[in-house]
């Protein structure tokens with residue numbers, strides 16, 4: 470069986486380090502806002518080249534806290550891509566603002582930067598590009614529109630730990646960057662976790678207070694915050710894993726090159742395009758095909774797990790009927806929802822496994 474993500478295989482490669490780290494947290498009984506969290510924050514900030522990193526409860530919390538720190542709320546609009554995990558839009562809704570969707574570019578699957586300006590309203594208070602699949606969104610045109618209108622950019626880097634845009638690290642480019650440490654992400658915890666990064670001290674202080682019930686010092690509450698802290702066990706695990714991230718990302722890139730070489734010209738397969746400005750870290754390896762569901766079943770029958778990111782676009786989810794969007798409003802996101810198939814992608818994949826997957830896909834098309 471070839472899993473979609475190989476978390477058990479990964480644990481075996483770092484077991485000794487992880488077990489020591491977990492024992493250390495438990496024996497110190499320093500579970501919340503302790504030394505491990507500070508150490509991880511102090512390691513994550515220079516990894517990205519930013520001044521401040523604030524560990525939070527999840528990627529969704531990171532986005533929500535970033536919006537709260539910018540005082541985005543009821544009556545405000547926030548631009549988000551139509552093609553993302555729904556958490557990006559839900560963070561906007563969670564502060565009472567309205568997500569305004571923008572369709573994706575058909576070749577990169579990232580937000581179509583030529584459509585951002587037309588989606589602005591007098592109420593727009595933030596733009597949240599997503600570095601979807603680990604491929605940087607085209608940030609310069611987004612930053613240009615944003616600065617002309619005086620609107621901050623919050624990067625959703627939940628799939629982009631270590632991805633680059635023109636030498637800059639994803640997450641370190643806008644006013645704030647938001648990361649998820651959901652277990653299957655390129656840098657994943659053993660539970661939920663997230664991080665907000667910024668170079669702005671004032672914003673960093675607000676996020677640090679907001680994640681801890683709005684506290685400034687013990688029992689002094691200066692704003693209405695929430696409980697959205699990254700706990701010490703997760704921080705200790707993430708500190709171990711951060712040291713391996715560069716090697717893991719390089720392995721993913723090599724796997725992507727192998728898939729492309731083995732599958733180029735096969736059937737009707739179309740690959741995601743990676744522009745020269747980006748260093749793609751392949752959180753996901755997506756192929757497009759008009760026979761997606763049949764291919765998925767064929768691979769499933771050969772014990773190859775695949776994923777669909779994502780089967781129902783945000784604007785067609787029942788949760789968002791209130792936005793008033795209809796089928797046809799974001800044709801590229803809708804087309805992708807029907808055509809995209811994510812192949813197994815994780816650092817520990819072996820060349821034999823990649824060949825097995827590619828051979829199965831070639832057989833699928835050979836059988837017609």
Ligand SMILES: *Cc1c(COP(=O)(O)O)cnc(C)c1O
Pocket residue numbers: 527528529530553554556557599625627628649650651661662663
């Ligand atoms: C995973 C993800 C999130 C949410 O992260 P959680 O840690 O699961 O809350 C947000 N945005 C994108 C693009 C994601 O992939």
